[in-house]
Structures are given as C-alpha cells and as structure tokens.
Amino acid sequence: MKNIPKQYEVGDDEIHLLINKLVERSASTETRSVFREIFTTVVKLGIESKDKVDINLLNNVLKEFRYSFKVFSKYRNTKKVIIFGSARSKKTSAEYRMADSFARTITRKGYMVVTGGGPGVMEAGNKGAERGKDFALNIRLPFEQKPNPYMDEKERLINYKYFFTRKLFFMKETDATTLFPGGFGTNDEGFEALTLIQTGKSMPRPIVLMEPEGSTYWASWKRFINNQLVKKGYVNKEDMKLFYIAGDVNEAVSYIEEFYKIYHSVRYLGDLTIIRLKEMIPTRDIELLNREFKDILSSGKIEVSQPAKVERERGEYLDLPRLSMKFNRRDYGRLCEMIRVINKANNRGQASSDIKIT
Numbered sequence: 001m002k003n004i005p006k007q008y009e010v011g012d013d014e015i016h017l018l019i020n021k022l023v024e025r026s027a028s029t030e031t032r033s034v035f036r037e038i039f040t041t042v043v044k045l046g047i048e049s050k051d052k053v054d055i056n057l058l059n060n061v062l063k064e065f066r067y068s069f070k071v072f073s074k075y076r077n078t079k080k081v082i083i084f085g086s087a088r089s090k091k092t093s094a095e096y097r098m099a100d101s102f103a104r105t106i107t108r109k110g111y112m113v114v115t116g117g118g119p120g121v122m123e124a125g126n127k128g129a130e131r132g133k134d135f136a137l138n139i140r141l142p143f144e145q146k147p148n149p150y151m152d153e154k155e156r157l158i159n160y161k162y163f164f165t166r167k168l169f170f171m172k173e174t175d176a177t178t179l180f181p182g183g184f185g186t187n188d189e190g191f192e193a194l195t196l197i198q199t200g201k202s203m204p205r206p207i208v209l210m211e212p213e214g215s216t217y218w219a220s221w222k223r224f225i226n227n228q229l230v231k232k233g234y235v236n237k238e239d240m241k242l243f244y245i246a247g248d249v250n251e252a253v254s255y256i257e258e259f260y261k262i263y264h265s266v267r268y269l270g271d272l273t274i275i276r277l278k279e280m281i282p283t284r285d286i287e288l289l290n291r292e293f294k295d296i297l298s299s300g301k302i303e304v305s306q307p308a309k310v311e312r313e314r315g316e317y318l319d320l321p322r323l324s325m326k327f328n329r330r331d332y333g334r335l336c337e338m339i340r341v342i343n344k345a346n347n348r349g350q351a352s353s354d355i356k357i358t
Contacts, residue, residue, distance in 0.1 A: 008036075010043050019043065064165045068158055071135075072173045080112045080135070081256065082170055084189045085121025085180030085210075094212035095180040096124045102178065102210065102249045103128030109253060114174055116166075117157065121180045123148035137166050171196060176206045176256045181217040194242050197336070198235070200329055203266050204336050206259040207243040208252045218245050238333030261343040264320055266335075269308055271298065273327035277342070280304070280321035285345035289323075293338045296331045 009016055019039045027035040049055065083103060089096045099121045103113045107130040115125040117136030126134050127150040136151035138159045151157050160166035171193065179190045190209075196202035209218040222245065229235045246252035264276040289302045305324035312318065323342075327335065 008040055010040055010047070015043060060161055061165055064158075064160055064162065068165070068169045068173075071156060071158055072169070075112060076173075078110070078112050079176070079260065080114050080174040081106055081176040081178055082174045082189075083113055083115045083121065083125035083178050083180070084182065084186050085124075086182035086186060087116070087118045087120040087122060088183070089120035089124070089181075091124075094214060095121055095210070098210055098212045098249060099124035099180050100128035102252060103134070104130070105249050105253050106256070107133040109257065111176075111256075114170065115151075116185075117147045117151055117159075119148055121182065123150055126150040137169060139163060139166055167192060171202055174205075176208070176259070178208045178210055178252065179218075180210045181212070181215060194239070197242055198239055198332050200268070200332055204332065204339055206256045208255055209243055209245045210252060211245050211247045213247070236331070236333060238331060238337070241333045241337050258343055259339065262345065263339045263342055264317065267308070267311065267316070268329070269310060271326050271329075272308070273325055273329070274305065274308060274311070275323045275325075275339075275342070276317050276320045277322065278320065281342060281345040285342075286323070288345075289338060289341065292341065293334060296328050296334045296338070298326045298328045300326045 010019070019036060022039060023032050023036050045055070045058065083099055085095055085099055103125045107113060107128075112133045112135065113125050113129045114135040114137060115122040117126075117138030122136070126136060126148055132153065134151065134153075135156045136147055136158070138147045138157065140159055140161055147157055147159075158166075158169075167189065170189065177190075177193045179186060190207070193202070193205075193207055197204060197207070209221070211218045222240075225235075226240065230237050230240065244255055246255060260278075262278050262281065264278050267274040267276065286302060286304070293302070302323055302325040305322045307316070307318050307322065308324075310316075
C-alpha cells in the first residue's frame with residue numbers, strides 16, 4: 001500500500017477547523033494550502049514557545065517580508081540592478097561620480113536601480129536614477145542611518161530592522177549586481193552574491209565590479225582572490241568567471257545588457273536544468289554548446305525542449321523557447337560562461353566556430 005504523507009497539523013481538531021475557516025476567509029484558492037501550513041506553524045510556535053524574544057523576531061520578520069512583497073510586486077516585470085558601495089564615499093570621489101553616472105545610464109535603458117538607501121555610493125545611485133526608477137532598502141542602525149535626500153518617493157523606500165531580510169530582498173528582487181569600492185558591508189554583499197550563485201542558491205546573474213578611473217581597488221581584490229583562494233584550491237578557477245571588472249560606465253551597462261540578450265532565466269527541476277531563451281538559437285550553436293560544455297553535464301546532451309509539467313501547471317513563460325540538460329549542479333562558473341556563449345550565438349554573419357569562449 002502506498003504511503004500517504006502525514007498532513008501538517010497542530011493535532012487539535014478544534015484548532016484545525018479554526019485554521020481552515022481563517023484560510024478560506026483570507027487566502028486565494030491557489031495559496032490556501034500554503035497559508036494553511038503558515039497558520040499551523042504560527043499556532044505550533046504559540047503552543048511550543050513562551051520566549052517573547054523568539055516570537056518578536058518572527059513577528060518582525062513576517063512584517064518586513066509582507067511589506068517588501070507589497071512594494072516590489074508592482075515592479076516585478078522590470079529588471080533591476082543593485083548598487084553597492086561605501087556609505088563613506090565623498091561627493092567628490094571617483095566612485096560617487098561613477099555611481100551617479102551608472103544609475104543615470106542604466107535607468108535610461110529601462111532598468112531600475114536598488115540601493116541601500118544611505119549616503120555615499122548609495123546616495124549617488126538614487127541621485128543619478130531617473131525619477132520613479134529607484135528603490136532604497138535602508139537599514140536601521142544604532143547610530144540611525146537616515147535615508148539619503150534623493151530617495152524622496154516613500155512608496156519605494158523600505159526600512160529594515162534586520163540585515164538578513166534586507167539582504168534577501170536585495171537578491172530576490174534584482175537581476176544584476178554592481179559593486180563599487182567600499183568597506184566590510186560592500187565586500188559582505190559581494191561575497192554573498194558570489195556564494196549564492198556559486199552554490200546554485202541564486203540564479204545566474206551579472207556581477208560587475210566597478211573600477212573608477214585611477215582606482216586599483218578591484219584589481220587588488222582580484223589578485224587576492226586568485227593568489228589566496230584559487231591557487232590554494234579554496235575555489236575553482238572557473239569561479240573567477242562569476243564576476244567582471246568594468247572600468248567604464250558604458251562597459252558595465254553593455255555587459256549587463258549582453259547577459260540578457262538571448263538568455264532569459266533558468267529553472268532547476270531535480271536533475272534537469274531548463275534554460276529559457278528570448279529566441280531559439282541555431283542548431284549549429286547548440287552543437288557548439290554540446291562540444292564546449294560537455295564537462296558540466298552529468299549525462300545526455302543539451303537539446304531543445306518543451307515546457308516541463310510544473311512550468312505548464314504554473315504558467316511559467318510558456319511562450320519562450322527552451323534548452324534542457326542534465327547539469328551537474330556544481331560548476332556554476334561554467335554555467336555562466338555557457339550563458340555568455342548563448343548570448344553570442346545569434347551574432348549575425350558570425351559562424352559558431354568563430355565564437356570565442358572566454
């Protein structure tokens with residue numbers, strides 16, 4: 001006899017009925033099963049824990065999540081770029097001016113920018129962005145970091161109590177990361193972005209290290225990574241492909257735009273990886289991918305595919321063409337390389353054999 005999974009319940013019939021009534025009154029048909037588990041978890045916590053500190057933590061996190069979902073929900077169809085950098089950068093500094101120029105240029109291309117809401121590079125990002133095309137995710141600190149004066153549209157300003165919820169929304173709601181010179185916080189955000197992509201916990205994205213004129217900040221950082229991490233075997237050499245150093249605003253913007261030229265998104269389904277495309281690439285270029293990236297396949301080959309069952313059930317980009325493969329879910333630096341090759345595949349008049357693998 002087939003085992004039937006045990007339903008997630010409190011174990012009290014009266015409470016179970018109350019939860020069901022609450023779910024029916026407050027949740028949509030599509031979300032009722034999830035909300036039933038959420039309410040059950042809350043009730044279980046109330047029964048099992050008397051620690052007010054724990055309960056307050058959960059309460060604050062849920063409030064921050066709810067409000068963040070509400071703010072970002074209107075803009076989900078617009079690509080967004082994070083701007084990280086020092087809060088201590090002066091208005092006259094090269095990185096401030098570069099961040100200002102970058103925000104202006106990228107928002108004119110149709111992107112929105114997301115900053116940490118504070119002074120320095122964050123302020124420059126909000127200052128440079130076209131009106132209505134920026135967000136500020138501010139953090140409440142003991143010395144009270146107030147939102148910078150250029151984030152005057154309060155509907156896209158979110159104040160967080162916790163760094164971890166703020167960091168989650170930095171990654172969840174954006175499509176590219178830019179890092180300007182900065183301190184511990186900037187490096188923390190940069191390493192987290194790299195780690196999430198390296199481990200497959202975040203979808204592939206362009207990570208651009210912005211090197212202002214006259215600066216050696218990221219060049220020195222890259223030498224450290226190569227000498228202390230790559231050469232000593234702490235990361236793979238392919239992981240150096242997860243980021244790109246740009247010394248010019250237009251170079252950075254072009255790199256981000258190029259990343260999404262043909263590539264749209266990735267869907268991981270068990271041992272199957274589906275790559276959604278804005279347009280299908282020629283057969284000769286699929287053959288190129290199979291030759292150049294067979295090392296990241298656990299078996300089989302890269303081939304054209306239809307939407308998977310779960311994609312059809314959820315209505316996920318059903319109009320987009322797809323490639324599927326059994327990716328080894330390990331070599332994400334190589335996966336990012338493959339995405340860049342896909343984006344070059346339809347260069348008109350260029351034979352696939354001429355596409356350079358870099």
